Amino acid sequence: MADNTLILGLQWGDEGKGKIVDNLSKSTDIVCRFQGGHNAGHTIKVNGDKTVLHLIPSGILHKNTKCLIGNGVVLALDALHKEIEHLKAKQISFSNRFFVSSACTLILPSHITLDKVKDKKESIGTTGRGIGPAYEDKIGRRAIRFGDLGQPEILKKKIHTLVEYHNKILENLYNHDSHNADEVFNELMSYRELYEKYCIDSQEIIHEWVDNNLSILFEGAQGTLLDIDHGTYPYVTSSSTTAGGVSTGLGVGPKLIDKIIGITKAYTTRVGEGPFPTELFDESGAMLAKKGNEFGATTGRPRRCGWLDLVLLKKAIFINSVTDLCITKLDVLDEMKEINVCIDYENGTPIYQSFEGWLSKTEGITNFSELPEKAKIYIQFIEQFVKCEASIISTGPSRNQTILR
Numbered sequence: 001m002a003d004n005t006l007i008l009g010l011q012w013g014d015e016g017k018g019k020i021v022d023n024l025s026k027s028t029d030i031v032c033r034f035q036g037g038h039n040a041g042h043t044i045k046v047n048g049d050k051t052v053l054h055l056i057p058s059g060i061l062h063k064n065t066k067c068l069i070g071n072g073v074v075l076a077l078d079a080l081h082k083e084i085e086h087l088k089a090k091q092i093s094f095s096n097r098f099f100v101s102s103a104c105t106l107i108l109p110s111h112i113t114l115d116k117v118k119d120k121k122e123s124i125g126t127t128g129r130g131i132g133p134a135y136e137d138k139i140g141r142r143a144i145r146f147g148d149l150g151q152p153e154i155l156k157k158k159i160h161t162l163v164e165y166h167n168k169i170l171e172n173l174y175n176h177d178s179h180n181a182d183e184v185f186n187e188l189m190s191y192r193e194l195y196e197k198y199c200i201d202s203q204e205i206i207h208e209w210v211d212n213n214l215s216i217l218f219e220g221a222q223g224t225l226l227d228i229d230h231g232t233y234p235y236v237t238s239s240s241t242t243a244g245g246v247s248t249g250l251g252v253g254p255k256l257i258d259k260i261i262g263i264t265k266a267y268t269t270r271v272g273e274g275p276f277p278t279e280l281f282d283e284s285g286a287m288l289a290k291k292g293n294e295f296g297a298t299t300g301r302p303r304r305c306g307w308l309d310l311v312l313l314k315k316a317i318f319i320n321s322v323t324d325l326c327i328t329k330l331d332v333l334d335e336m337k338e339i340n341v342c343i344d345y346e347n348g349t350p351i352y353q354s355f356e357g358w359l360s361k362t363e364g365i366t367n368f369s370e371l372p373e374k375a376k377i378y379i380q381f382i383e384q385f386v387k388c389e390a391s392i393i394s395t396g397p398s399r400n401q402t403i404l405r
Helices: 017-025 077-088 109-122 131-139 146-150 152-174 181-189 192-198 202-211 244-250 283-291 310-320 373-386
Strands: 005-009 030-033 042-046 049-053 066-069 098-101 216-219 259-265 268-270 304-306 324-328 338-346 349-356 390-394 402-404
Touching: 005 017, 017 042, 017 216, 017 259, 017 324, 017 390, 017 402, 066 202, 077 192, 098 192, 098 202, 109 131, 109 152, 109 181, 146 152, 146 192, 152 181, 202 216, 259 310, 283 304, 310 338, 310 373, 324 373, 338 373, 349 373, 373 390
Parallel strands: 005 216, 005 259, 030 066, 030 216, 066 098, 259 324, 324 390
Antiparallel strands: 042 049, 268 304, 338 349, 390 402
C-alpha cells in the first residue's frame, strides 16, 4: 500500500507549508486540499521564480502530480479562475490532473460584504474574503455548492433565497446596501466552464486512487492555533485546520494517513488580532520581521513576530498526533545574538529558556552535520521538549534549501 502523508501547520499559519508540500510532491501521485479557501497563501520559490497559491494545491508545479480541491474547501470562482490563468501563463498544464469536488461551498459576493461589515464591528482580523460567512451557510444547510452550476434553474432559485437572506442581515443589522440576486447568478454562471472542466465526485475519485495504490499528500491551510475548535477562539478561522479536518474535508478515514508532518517556524508569527504571548515589540521583533520578510502572502499585512512558544507547539503536536516535525526559517535566526524559547507560563507570562545565537550563515545548508553547533543545540532542545524529531529543516525559501534527515 502506498504511503499517504498529511502536512499541516502547528502555529497561526504562514509556517512555510507550500514549500514543503512542493518539495515532497515530486515523489507523490496526488495532492489534496481539504479545508479553508483563498484566505490561504502558500509561497513556492523555484529557481528564483516565486509562485503564490491560494486555492490550488502546491503539487500543481510538478507535471506528473494530480491535484484535488476537496469538499471541505470554500470556493471563490473568480479567485480560482484567476489562479488557473496565472499558472497556465507559466505553462502549467491542468488537463486530466486538476479536479474540484462538486460539494465545495461557493463564496458569493454577499459573503464578502458580510465578512467585511461584520469584521468592522467585531474586530476579529479576518482577510475579508467571505470565508467565515460561507462556512456559516454550509453549517446552516443553505449553501450553494460547486455542483449546483450543473442545474442553472435550480441554482437560480437557491441564489435568490440565499441572497435575500443575506440582504436582510445587511440592511437590518448593518444598514448596508443589498445585493442583486440576478447579478450574483450571472456572475456565477460566467464561470460555468470551470464546472464543465474540473467538477467531479471527489469521494469517488479518491476511492479510485486508493484502490490503484497511489500515494496521496494531504495539504493543510492556515495552522492548528487557528482551528475553529482548538485554536485561540474567537480569533480563529472558520474551518478545521487540524488532522481531523482531513476526514471531514475529503471523506477519508484516519487509517489512510500514514505520516503526519507538523510544520513550525524557528520562531513564531501571527497575522491579525488575537493573543500572542511571546510577541516581541523590540529590535529583535523588528529583525525577525525584516529578515523573515514577514508579510502575509494573501493580504500583504505585516505579521506580528515573537519567540518560539514550545508550550503551544507541544499542544499542537499532541492534537494532531504529529509523527515528524518540520522546522522552517532557521536561517532567519542567523544574526540573533540571543534566542529565546517559551518553556512555561507563570500567571500568563512566558518563562523563557535562552540560547546563544550561532551568528553564522545557515542559509542553503542541506546537511544537518554542516549546521553550526549552536544551531544543532537549539534544534535538539526543541525536539527533546516536544518529544518529536525534526525530520525536515528549511534553511531558505527555495525548493533545494532543505535538510532531510
